[in-house]
Amino acid sequence: SDIKAALQYPIMVTIALTIAFFVLLTVVIPKFADTFSKAGFELPLPTVIAINLYRFLLSYWHLLIGGLILLIFGLRAYFKTENGQYTRDSLILKIPIIGQLFVKAAMSRFASIFGMLQSSGVPVMNAMKVLSGVIGNRAISREFDRVREHMGEGQGIAVTLKTAKYFTPMVIDMVAIGEETGNIEEMLRAVSLHYDDEVGYAVKGLSEIIGPVLVVGLAGVVGFFALAIFLPMWDMTKMAR
Template sequence: MPRFKYHARSAAGALVEGAMEAASASVVANQLTAGGSVPLRIAEEAAASTSAATRKWQLGGQRVNADDLILFCRQMYSLAKAGVPLLRALRGLEDSAGKLVMVDTLSAIQEDLESGRDLTGALGRHPDVFPPLVVNMIRVGESSGKLDRSFDEVANYLTREKQTADQIKSALRYPSFVLVAIAVAVTIITLFVIPAFEKLFSAQGAQLPLPTRIILGISNFAVSWWWAILIGLAAVFFAWRAWVATESGRLIWDRFKLHIPVVGGIIHRATLVRFARGFAMAFGAGVPLIQALGLTARAVGNQFVAKRLDKLRRGVERGDTLTRSAAASEMFTPLVLQMLSVGEETGSVDSMLLEVGDFYAREIDYDISRLSSAIEPILIVVIGAMVLVLALGVFLPMWNMATVMRGG
């Protein structure tokens, strides 16, 4: 006879768990109900362990990304709107989850709920999966009885965030490919092509031009010490990663990204779109102003902008208006500050910030549409410089030798 593990709640409200041998899960449920307990979860022990092992083998341990969160919020919105009990909804999502880390997280959330913890408290114990802004938005929905609406708003917010990030990646894909191709071409020329020319030049015994001697010196160094160059590049990469992981390094790097030619302005506006939409969503749902500012400042993904937005929050805490504090942060354009001022006067800061987010999003769409054409002149200059160096260093002595041979 199979053995079933069960979780139930007694008539006094205490959580009860144990195991029981029975012909089926329904028999266990009937016995628990007859004893005055409400069954919460019943699973066959052997089947459960086999299923868990099978799922671990199938799913692996990938990290949760934006697509996973969007899918989770969409599913929870549909289930909550349909009136499906929370535990049953989470159990169904656990069975259909596509990643092991999501399976483990949903299982842990169910255990927390069964032990008496609320949903947002259970979600908040997994910050690597559920960001603080998402957790606080769901907290508002849970406390106001509008859990389905909160999940829908979070899903829409995450969808817009992903669309903006995908647009930027798509726009940078072409120039990144060109730069990588140029780097590969320079490496091949330095390691293989130029050494072949060196033998030709040495056979002539003529004095080589200075540009040619410099290129040959670089080529000889690269051929002889290529392993040291690779080690040096790896050391620089890992040192940079360690430096960026520090608070000061992250602050400097995030500030530098905002000043990159052509791309920096897009990154800046995309960060402010994230802030405006996140703050509008949180504040419009009832999160207190100071708390909403603090949450969205930490969720923008740029330490430098977060510091400036934290300055905005401190200004509001001191009693300044939102508009004056925003102006002191030096993050917003005059047009946006005017829109914030109108929002404060009319009591519609959340809707006005949504307009700010849409305004920046339209600017980003326009900048991304012309990003390739803006980067092309830079790429042409880089390619032209490489061709000039090769012409001076490699082809110039060949032309000189051809001239000497014709003269001889």
């Protein structure tokens, strides 16, 4: 929930920037496009790009909107399938910074739930089945299914976790220590607390990184249209003199 809350603001700002970009491109640029085109001098690159983008949208807007609608509904339908959810969650885990954040959150959830199940006397095989259903990520969920298969062959928990993706060295080492000492619940509790703190620090760091990135993005959009409009106006003013 903390991760989703941290990502809501940048997503909303990105959507707002995209809308602002298209509004400026389709409302502001057309008012200057004809004037600039008839000015009789070579237009600056930002102006040429803006005018060409506007003309492209004007000619193919129906195809772009139709393609976007098909893409959205196609992805929604695909992501409702098991393979689609696996693909989506696998891609999320590969995103720089954000992917590691989701992995840490999953490790915290794994340690917390597995520890509670162990202290309640739930058999390990049943616990892995429960974890597969509640971990919240299809890619990691499949790894639990693979762990169950290996454990069915008589291997220990830590040994099987080493063969699975996404499980961090700390989780594997702490589980191994817990197995050797017979104190796995305490080890899992320590892992859960550690990754809870890690997620908290990472979310805070992500929020601090996103702010400047969004400011740069906003400055880029405003700067692009400012150059596209005011550079040719400046040239026209010099010609008039």
